[in-house]
Amino acid sequence: MTATEKPPTAAALAEGAEGLDAHLVVDRGSFRLDVSLTAAPGDVVALLGPNGAGKTTALRALAGLVPLTGGRLRLDGTSLDGTPPEGRPVGVVFQDYLLFPHLTALDNVAFGPRCRGASKAEARAEAAGWLDRMGLADHAGVKPRRLSGGQAQRVALARALATRPRLLLLDEPLAALDARTRLDVRAQLRRHLADFEAVAVLVTHDPLDAMVLADRLVVIEHGRVVQEGTPADIARHPRTDYIAQLVGLNLYRGRAEGHTVRLEAGPELTTTEHLTGEVFVAFPPGAVTLHRDRPTGSSARNLWRCEVAGLETHGDQIRADLTGELPLAADLTTVAAAELDLHPGAPVWATVKATQTHAYPS
Template sequence: MHARIVVDRPGFRLDVALTAAPGEVVALLGPNGAGKTTALRALAGLVPFTEGHLRLDGTALERTPPEARPVGVVFQDYLLFPHLSALDNVAFGPRCQGATKAEARARAAAWLERMGLADHAGAKPRRLSGGQAQRVALARALAVRPRLLLLDEPLAALDARTRLEVRAGLRRHLADFEAVAVLVTHDPLDAMVLADRLVVVEHGRAVQEGTPSGIARRPRTDYIARLVGLNLYRGQADGHAVRLAAGPSVVTTEVLSGPVFVAFPPSAVTLFRDRPAGASARNLWRCEVAGLETHGDQIRADLTGELPLAADLTTVAAAELDLRPGAPVWATVKATQTHAYPA
């Protein structure tokens, strides 16, 4: 697939280029309003291109009506036909493509078997769990043998426990899919688990693209840094020292020159109520606690001051430090726990 998707709307312009090889899963990741779903709907033919192109297997599709595109779509709320059984929901696509009723039902039964839903073939959507409905929707999309599979927040409607199970199953099905799959999500874990490559979209533009591990290691915007749980800063490097735009310097182990990013996880930050004497950390800043929140099994402290940052610590440590909004603290980070890379 080769695409450049340009869609103009009042006060908003989407302009994103996408490429994908057969068998590749590409995730569009970004905040609400970034343009991810608009891009997906444009690929499906549900939103017209203002400019750009869509070529799939060498065929131009940007002016092709939705029903004539070799595209399967799994919508966020699945959109199963409530009056049809699971079997007939899946058979609907093949029937529209000209298959006989028997052929369509045979193909649908094979897909339900593959999804582990053979025992639910006769069930109407209202009798299916969220995870079962998601798998029926996926089977319905795959039964038309698409060359492009589009998934719009396919796990968003599931509870946390079901989501874990269905995510693992969806990954297995996508691994077997021989054509191109494009996934839209705002959940970084869905993107990291399901996708081979991420395209991060903000304000209608692609701001970073790469493998999940590469993007997690080298975020280039505050949004991405927050997603992967890193403190991120931009500055000018001169050897081991990076002078940040925010004011202070950060000492790193890398030797660089020119514009760079510096990142470190909140877990790398150590807090003290008094200025530490003889601390081994090369980076030391005076801060103030702006807020505290539970983050997993730890407490995350939002700090302002010389360097705004997030710090993770145990509940016991937070209690011993008597942390509360407005409390002054000293924050240290070892140079070996920072990571600097060219901007």
């Protein structure tokens, strides 16, 4: 899906178009999930959100493992309301894969087709084909305990796909992998999802997994959708603090008058955009320059007196969390941090050029 394409409307799906049309309402004690999801065949949708936001509840509701208390669930124009999990054309890859430990990789994958009525020979032949597609033909006779994390993930994916689902659900599919394996398996998973002709819904805490694997992101906070769009659009136009932190931006809200934005946090900020009304302003931590003394002759239009609240390693840089006139995050090299003698409590001046900010309507 490109940035200009839009997800199918509920009306279009209700008229019989293929794809997912869901309005998931689930009440669980004091928590209420109220989320709408639509997707066309071939779409990969990622659900993102902080812990407790409702992502896993949404996934389990799609699978039929959690009953809806309201809303609807239609897949390819057919209502799944009240349909038990085993009766749904849905495949699930769980976070810990849940492979049957007493079965070989081949028989794990053959389990789905066997449950759908295939003979043992037919199911095994189909399973062998899926393992071959996953590059695991040589591991058909291996039991789960002898598989690596990446191999187990691919067997679990093959098992889910072997039932030829119209909806594929992936619950943190890369979370159990170490960093090195994760990189390789992410690339493999992306290729398999690109070939999947139905709808895939992915739950993840990792923004990189979501950005690489998904065509569209749906961000959930407190059981509600707070933003959705393409990865590029969400990365450029975050609308909540959680999303801004996710994509690594400083985000503020204020009121614009021309090139000046009066922030809710107090100070003014100059931007290159000419806007009027309520806006968001965002800029990356790398756009912030720090000085121990107030700079003179600087071309930066934005200047604030701050104090270092904390320092932490962030990739190959140091991230400074600043308080003061404007709370913000700044990234700088270890050499620059040492030259500035940065430490918690150190006073600094922070500057940001107007050309490095981005303002957009709220």
